[in-house]
Amino acid sequence: MDLSGRTALVTGASSGIGLATARALARRHVSVLATGLDSPELAALQGSAGVRVLAADLGRDEEIERLLAWAGPVDLLVNNAGFGWYGPLSGMDPGRTGDLLRINLAVPLRLTAALMPGMIERGRGHIVNVASIAGHIGVPHEAVYSASKSGLITFSNSARAELAGTGVGLTLVVPAAVDTPFFAREGRPYDRRMPRLVSPDRVAERLVAAVERGTPEVFVPRWIAFPVRFHGGLPRLFERLARRSW
Numbered sequence: 001m002d003l004s005g006r007t008a009l010v011t012g013a014s015s016g017i018g019l020a021t022a023r024a025l026a027r028r029h030v031s032v033l034a035t036g037l038d039s040p041e042l043a044a045l046q047g048s049a050g051v052r053v054l055a056a057d058l059g060r061d062e063e064i065e066r067l068l069a070w071a072g073p074v075d076l077l078v079n080n081a082g083f084g085w086y087g088p089l090s091g092m093d094p095g096r097t098g099d100l101l102r103i104n105l106a107v108p109l110r111l112t113a114a115l116m117p118g119m120i121e122r123g124r125g126h127i128v129n130v131a132s133i134a135g136h137i138g139v140p141h142e143a144v145y146s147a148s149k150s151g152l153i154t155f156s157n158s159a160r161a162e163l164a165g166t167g168v169g170l171t172l173v174v175p176a177a178v179d180t181p182f183f184a185r186e187g188r189p190y191d192r193r194m195p196r197l198v199s200p201d202r203v204a205e206r207l208v209a210a211v212e213r214g215t216p217e218v219f220v221p222r223w224i225a226f227p228v229r230f231h232g233g234l235p236r237l238f239e240r241l242a243r244r245s246w
Contacts, residue, residue, distance in 0.1 A: 001076070001126050001169065001211050007031045009074045011058065011111070012081030014039040016180030017130060020204035021078055026050045028208065033071050036081065058107045059099055068111075073118045076211060079108035079152075080130040084145040086188045097144050104148035109155060116159075116168065123167040126211050129156045130173045133195075133219075136228040160216060171210045174228075175203050175220045195224060 008025050012018035014036030022034040026048050036042045038055035046053045054070050056063045058081055082104040085096060112127055119125025134142055135149025153172060160170040176195035203220045210218045219225040 004029045006075035008076035009033045009071045010078040011035050014042045017200045017203050018080040020200040021207055024204040024208045035067055059103055068114055074115060076126045077115050078128045083185060084182060086141050089143045100144055101148050105151045119168045120166045125168040127170045128173060128207060133174055133176045133224050169214050171215055172217045173207050176224045178203055
């Protein structure tokens with residue numbers, strides 16, 4: 001997809017991967033519509049060439065409708081908004097469970113369903129869903145987060161098959177650990193030995209390159225594709241080895 005002159009909607013643009021992606025797209029002369037929770041970082045994006053921002057809480061139905069009305073038709077949708085929670089499953093508040101599943105899974109599904117028909121009608125467009133390695137292999141004490149990303153992965157694979165032959169592409173981005181405020185918000189510092197933290201700029205550049213090339217799935221860093229395949233083939237052995245890193 002030639003991105004120059006296109007319009008992109010990026011969710012979760014207040015920080016981390018979303019913020020880095022909005023900037024990376026703007027550098028490629030994309031008209032960027034950036035949305036996220038109200039923050040100084042989101043407000044600062046407004047001053048970037050070709051970027052418009054809308055602070056919105058996607059946990060509320062009326063805010064999603066407001067976002068869609070504001071954005072109008074887009075050529076690229078980047079579903080990046082999401083958050084995590086760390087702790088024993090039995091200790092997670094049911095309300096928090098519902099909020100996490102809504103933002104991480106239901107909102108991307110809803111935005112895709114709303115914007116995909118216009119892309120198909122125009123015969124062009126691209127959708128990016130930002131998942132996590134946790135959705136492929138599961139992570140202890142992140143059961144609900146892992147489930148939300150697993151659902152997003154399966155949705156992406158199904159939607160991509162549905163889009164075949166329409167001129168609309170779909171890329172699944174699977175990062176490992178990214179150096180963002182995610183872990184602090186989750187309630188713990190990142191202290192695992194592996195995988196090492198990567199920068200959000202690195203993820204954003206891989207994401208944008210995947211859109212330009214029409215790549216269906218991207219792992220960041222690339223080597224995490226190996227444990228994903230290993231887990232799929234030998235799950236019991238993988239889990240025994242993974243405990244040494246977790």
